[in-house]
Amino acid sequence: MMIGLKNASIKQKLIVIQTITAFIVVLVCCVFFVVNDIKTFKDAAVRKMYSLARIVGESAVSTLLFIDQDAASQILMKLNKEPDILEAAILDNNGKLFAKYARTKPDIDAIKDITNEKEIAADFSGNKLTVSYKIYQENEFLGTVVLRAALNDLHKIISGYIKVAGMILFAALIASLIIGAFLQRSIPHRLLSLVSKTKEVAETGNYSLRVADNGNDEIGILSQGFNNMLDRIEKMDTYLKETNIALKDYSRNLEQSNRELEEFAYISSHDMKSPITSLNGMLTLMEQKNVVREEHRNLFLMAKNSARQMQKTINALNEIIAFRKTLKIEKENIDLHEALEDVKLRIYDSILSSGAIINADFSACTHVNYPVAHLKSIFQNLLTNAIKYKQEGKPPVIDIRTSIDKNFVVLEVKDQGMGIDMKMYKDKLFGLFQRFHTHIEGVGIGLHMIHSIIESYGGKIYIDSEVNKGTTFKIYLSNVPF
Structure with a gap:
């Protein structure tokens, strides 16, 4: 009963x-x-x-x-x-x-x-x-x-x-x-009116609706409380709609500004590329013709290095602009072994010359749903960094393995290289043109590109590093269709 x-x-x-x-x-x-x-x-x-x-x-x-x-x-x-x-x-x-x-x-x-x-x-x-x-x-x-x-x-x-x-x-x-049905007719009617308004608000999202009940009993107090709640929700809803419109306008303006900045950067780098190339050619020709006086040799070498570094920076800037245009491409079901082997072939000379040892364990997860070009870019950047920043006199040892965490495939890449001073660079790890070992030639865009790729597909990257002991990258790759 x-x-x-x-x-x-x-x-x-x-x-x-x-x-x-x-x-x-x-x-x-x-x-x-x-x-x-x-x-x-x-x-x-x-x-x-x-x-x-x-x-x-x-x-x-x-x-x-x-x-x-x-x-x-x-x-x-x-x-x-x-x-x-x-x-x-x-x-x-x-x-x-x-x-x-x-x-x-x-x-x-x-x-x-x-x-x-x-x-x-x-x-x-x-x-x-x-x-x-x-x-x-x-x-x-x-x-x-x-x-x-x-x-x-x-x-x-x-x-x-x-x-x-x-x-x-x-x-x-x-x-x-x-007698009960007669006397209680008004009570259910008022309650049913309140229930009806509640359903209507839930179904239509119209927060301007109100319950017409001026009673001073419990049902009247409940109706007044319901109306007061709708007043607050209506005000909040209006505020959220206005804020959402403002955010959309801001987002459109921001996207427009980003497009303009990218276009400006592209034009600037393109316009600077020819003069820098010509300058490098002229400096090389001067060196070959031996027209530089001995007392000016140091200044000449400084100018040549600066021109070469500027050339690398412009090339890196062009690479970043081109890279950003490839974000949000279609995902594929990728065999991790095949992707890694393809990357190893690309950097075969670096692996051979450094004597690098690459150990891979994909037993926890052999495939991942991800854009193939971007996954290979992640592999290539991490492997080349591990080889480039190895400890002096030791062949680099790189361990790669996978695990599963809810809807994520976790890709862990561990090396035994120079490591990163986390106290000094913790907040600068993924910045553009950030370098942590200036005595080794580089531009400083690799981690920035990896971070951009991972976050654009709803993933995360974590770094644990210690100087002279090595670095571990933990990358959470979203494994659901984008």
Whole structure:
């Protein structure tokens, strides 16, 4: 029943609760009146039987004094005028049967003296009442009168009460249902109105809707609270929409600025490329023609190195611009072994000359859903860095392995090279043109490119490094379709 009520409407719950309450109250009242009337009936029956027993006892005094059993029997025979009397007996002062009466088959042995030294005693057993009365003459105990009567009227009364109580309960049940439905009509209507508005707001997202309820009861307070909540949500929704529009405008402006900056960088690097190339050619020609005076040799070499470095920077800038245009390309299901082997072929000369040892364990995950060009770029940058920044006099050892973490394939690349001073460069690891070992030739765009690739596809990269001990790269590659 409780499970059924759980999914019932509030109106149904209120009617059921009121009906059950009314039913219990009426039932308790009926039980009280029935029990009270039964007690009253029993008390009246006891008084009537006591009166008869006393009359019989007073009439039997002389028969007990003169031991006249026939006269005593005649007195008991007069009880046949009482239709409820079943059996009667007079006992002497020793408790022995002195006289008896039975309306039908005698059962005097079943009559017990239940006086227990009281002047009068009554016992209800089944549908019979047994009453005993002690007979005294000037404080001398002469004997006892015992009467047993049938309580047929009691059963009739109880049956009648049960019928009447059933009718009253049924009438009360019907009345409570009708009255409850009528009186509670307004409560479910107001609650249903609140529920309807709640559903409408949830389905349409229209926070301007309100519940029309000015009551001061709990439902009215709930409706007012609901309206106040909608006021706040509506204001917040308006603010969020305005903010979203502003963010979209800002994003468009930012994208436009980025495009303009990239275009400017491209044009600038393109325009500078020819003069720098010409300058490098002229410096090389001057060196070949040996036209530089000895006292100007150092200045010439500085100019040549600066021109060469500028050439590398311009080339790196062009590479970055071209690289950014390739982000967000389509993913493929890539075999990690094949991708790594292809990269190793590309940098075969570096591996051979350095004596690099590359260990790969892809047992945890052999394939990844990723753009093949970008995955190979990650491999190539990390491997070339590990080879370039190896410890002096030691062949580089590079360990690569995979693992799974939720929706990510984790690619871990560990080397035993020079390492990075994390205290000094922790916040500059992925900056453009950032270099951590200036004594080795480089531009400083590799980690920046790796970081851009990984984050553009929803991944993360973490670096743990210690100087002269090596570096570990942990790359979380998003393995879900982009």
